[in-house]
Amino acid sequence: MKFKITNGDFFTRLTSQHLLGIYSALFITGLLTSNILGSKIIQIFGLQMPSATIAYAITYLMTDVVGELYGKKEADHLVFVGFCSLIVSILIIRLAIILPSPNDTSAFNQIFNSTTRIIIGSLAGYIVSQTIDVFIFHKIREISVKYKFIRNNVSTIISQFFDTLVFSFVAFYGVVPKISSLIWGVFLAKVILALFDTPFFYILTRNSVRKEELEKEEHEDDEKNSE
Secondary structure, eight states: OOEEEOTTSGGGGSOHHHHHHHHHHHHHHHHHHHHHHTTOEEEETTEEEETHHHHHHHHHHHHHHHHHHHOHHHHHHHHHHHHHHHHHHHHHHHHHHHSOOSSOOHHHHHHHOOOHHHHHHHHHHHHHHHHHHHHHHHHHHHHOSSOHHHHHHHHHHHHHHHHHHHHHHHHHTTTSSSHHHHHHHHHHHHHHHHHHTHHHHHHHHTTEEEOHHHHHHHHHHHHHHHO
16 A cells, blocks of 8 residues: 555545556556547637547546556556557547447547547657646655645646647648637646646545655665566
8 A cells, every 4th residue: 555544534444556446447447448538629718629638637636646646657547547548449449430330430539530640649648748747746745845836736737738749740730720829728727727636635545644755665666577
């Protein structure tokens, strides 16, 4: 176990591994759902964005929560599992499109048949941004364990910028006019969502205390692997 939970809390009946499973499930749900919802454009506070933006924001919250409670190694593992899940889901969807059907599947194909550039952009944006998010979060935590909102928001906002930049250029460069306007508009919407997830970050980590000996154990493991 990586942390203990204060007596009297709602989560006292759940072990740390149970909670890790819940956080991981929320991460994968947000990730896979975001790939399905991308075709609908929504408007929040006057800003237009893919509806997938809300679902994808859950992934950054969960990597920060897992990183805060279980350490960088577990957060990196979650990112890797998410990447594998994303590839598998893409392959399954492509297979469903290819297989013949007795019914009219034009609407189905229109929704799920993403272009190759969008698929590559999605994968590239994911792995780059999530890796940056975990890295910055823990670098800030090494400097100070106080002010959790700083590492939560700084890591998320910077990584969201790289996600938007990488995805937009790979998927839409040369296709969408004024791509810079698209990037800044979507990024601003993501910043707003990132600020809104801060209370949830505090709620999910408020009664959890990471054990120093486990952090030391993780550090020793990293040193052994580097030898």
